[in-house]
Amino acid sequence: MKIYFSAPISNVEKSAMDRYSLIVRTLQDLGHNILYDHLLNKNREFLSKQTPKESLENQRLMTKRKNQADLIVIEASTPSFGIGQEIAYSLQNNKQVIILYLEGHKPHILQDEGQDLLFIYEYSLSSLSAILSRAIDEAREKVDVRFNFYISPEIGRYLDWISQTKKLPRSVFLRGLVERHMHVDKEYRD
Numbered sequence: 274m275k276i277y278f279s280a281p282i283s284n285v286e287k288s289a290m291d292r293y294s295l296i297v298r299t300l301q302d303l304g305h306n307i308l309y310d311h312l313l314n315k316n317r318e319f320l321s322k323q324t325p326k327e328s329l330e331n332q333r334l335m336t337k338r339k340n341q342a343d344l345i346v347i348e349a350s351t352p353s354f355g356i357g358q359e360i361a362y363s364l365q366n367n368k369q370v371i372i373l374y375l376e377g378h379k380p381h382i383l384q385d386e387g388q389d390l391l392f393i394y395e396y397s398l399s400s401l402s403a404i405l406s407r408a409i410d411e412a413r414e415k416v417d418v419r420f421n422f423y424i425s426p427e428i429g430r431y432l433d434w435i436s437q438t439k440k441l442p443r444s445v446f447l448r449g450l451v452e453r454h455m456h457v458d459k460e461y462r463d
Contacts, residue, residue: 274409276300277342277363278309279335281353292398293348296373299402300346303409308338339363344412345370346405350378364390367444369415371408389415 278300280293293312300307311334323331339345345363349356349372363370372393374380379395392412396404424432432443439446455461 274305274343275341276305276307276344276346277338278307278346278348279312279356279359280348281351281356282312283353283355285351289348289351292350292375295398295401296346296348296405299405302402303406305409308342311335311338335359336362339368340366342368344368344409346373346408347371348373349380350375352380360391369412371405371412373404373408 278293278297280289280296282290297307297309311331339359339362345359345368347356347360347370349360360370360372367390369390370392372380372391373396374393376395376397379393392408394404394408432446435441435446436443
């Protein structure tokens, strides 16, 4: 599986960077291809010396890597607006996101209620491998199946209206309709 890994790098201590390396090695040991080149050899000093053009190039690389990935893994023990943006981008693009945080450092802003794509796990250095295995297995179980079909222009306009006025993605609306029918259809057995 192709996994994009990211974590805060601008205001963290060396111990955090060591944990990030351990997470990458653990994911590799579990047999995954890890996309993390945007983190390599970067720190606060490096970031402060970046030109606007270099910063934009790095941002584009990160977006490209997220889009290439099957799964996103984020270490979020240290608060970071940038990491929050990465999580939001990933969820908006229907990527499953595993959030890891070190024992006692739960990110206060993250909530997993109602999020089918978000998995939040506390870990310690000794439990990391087991936690990652469990998290990846759980994410695999909830992978959505892509289903494309043709609709009339009238249905398209209605779905666009739903999306704009109710602030609800078309796919979420359609999925809700199907799920409601599944629950009342007495002939259906899962």
